[in-house]
Amino acid sequence: MIRVRPLARLGELRLLVWVAALSLTGYVAVVAAAAGRFAWYELLVPVMVLAIVGALHVFLVSIGFRGDQLLMPIAVGLTAVGFVLVERLAPGLLLQQLSWLVIAAGAFCVTILIPRDLSVLARYKYTWALLGLLLLISPLLPVIGREVNGARIWVGIPGAQPGTSLAQFEPWELVKIALVIFFAAYLDEYREVLSSPPRRFGPIPVPPVPYLLPIAGMWLIAMLVMVFEKDLGATLLFFGIFLAMLYLATGEPFYVLIGLILLLGGGFVAYHAFAHVAARVDVWLAPFDSDLRFDQAYQLTQGLFSLANAGILGAGLGNGMPERIPVVWSDFVFDAFTEEVGFAGALALLAFYLVFVYRGMLIALRAPTTFLQLLAAGLSFIVAFQTLVIVAGNAKLIPLTGITLPFVAYGGSSLVTNFMLAALLLRVSDITARVRR
């Protein structure tokens, strides 16, 4: 039925060759620097990573996929850099991350195979919203909820001993996608009412109260996450995505203004009312304070020293001292990467995110329906916002939050989610290509 043309995705294949070269070189540098010698069998892990990447390419070709050819190479390129960094910073976690990559690749394929025009996503929007909310509150539930490093954002399958887990997952990661789907479907349906409401108070649009409830509800949920799950990053991301999509759908700057005022107001109250919020802000304002330097601000200040050690070309892969930052492989990969490949490398890394997000926005622009446009824009925005929040947090530009650097940072939940996100974006571009024929 489907005619398979092996070279249909030649552009993608060409870029994947660069991914392979990058991945193998980085791995050789890291292993050789650590061991002082090098043996070829040590390339087994990157070869396995590349085999999975190759399988994904073959999969896309074999189903006659017509979506974008740039997104996948960038996503797996960043993932490959991530694997080099895991080998560098936490070699013990490498096999675990590799098994997560297999699951992520599976999730990618399943998402690609979602039937036809993705309208199934829009049709069940309240189901997605409910699922998102359930996932969001799941870490608060007694048996499966887990608190890790002060944030209650994990669920785990309880192990034999009390307090241990067989497997852990951060449901928040999946919540992002569920919510973007819901926002896109909701805003697609009520865009007209929200963007040209019957009444206006001066320049301020006043839509009928029932349509305002979801916005107020989102704010309330964001605040509850901040208070009960102690997760600042999730709060910021959650509300940021919502405001950005609301603005995209309606073109009303006043909603964003009101949202920002609510967020700042909520943040101000939370700073004075809750110790964990205040601690984050204090660490950000004065990390070298003598009370904080070797205590709560230790991670951040070590990260800053790591950045300061970078220079233009960095210390060289495997030659820096990023292991002095606590939990560097998940929270501070950006600092670690920058220390070893310098300003030049960091700039390239950020440029890759730029290309990814830019491509995502182009896919959104071209998408044939409003729902698909909002969906693609929301998904690209997740990547942009996460990168901004964690890189700025690592560089002490804003208070540090527990958000992961997309595709690069160690972490199973985020790898799986990001692959699903990329797959959804690819699906939108595939639909566009088919509509335009």
Add this chain to the structure above:
Amino acid sequence: MEITFAVILWAVRIVFLLLLYLFLIRSFRALQRALADERIAVTARQTGLAALVVTRSHAGGPRVGERMPLRAVSSVGRDGGNDVVLNDEAASAKHAIVSFADGDWWLEDAGSTNGTLLNGSRVWERARLHYGDEVAVGRIALRLERAQ
């Protein structure tokens, strides 16, 4: 021996950085090509995803040969607010819907008084439209064509 290993390691590190940039430049090139395609796509958007071309009309109706661009969901009817406006007494204010879903074009009657014909037979439920099919509303006939 010690020095050669260090030199090789240094070279590998530099190569890594170079590869990072070469890959980035290739990605930028791909993005640039996509932008060029985008310019074409914008033109395509102005002409619509596809078009209904008038094949039969009457005095006061649309000119034969006129292209009416279609959006993903387009309403057809006599009312000026429709995406495809057909000035014909036999057409209802909101007559039919032409939409793109599941990879195909679909025609649906929107509860019109005089009905919609697809290739000469009346449409009772959502019917698939192929390129070249003829849709008749009142005295006006239209053919589905690909976007130019």
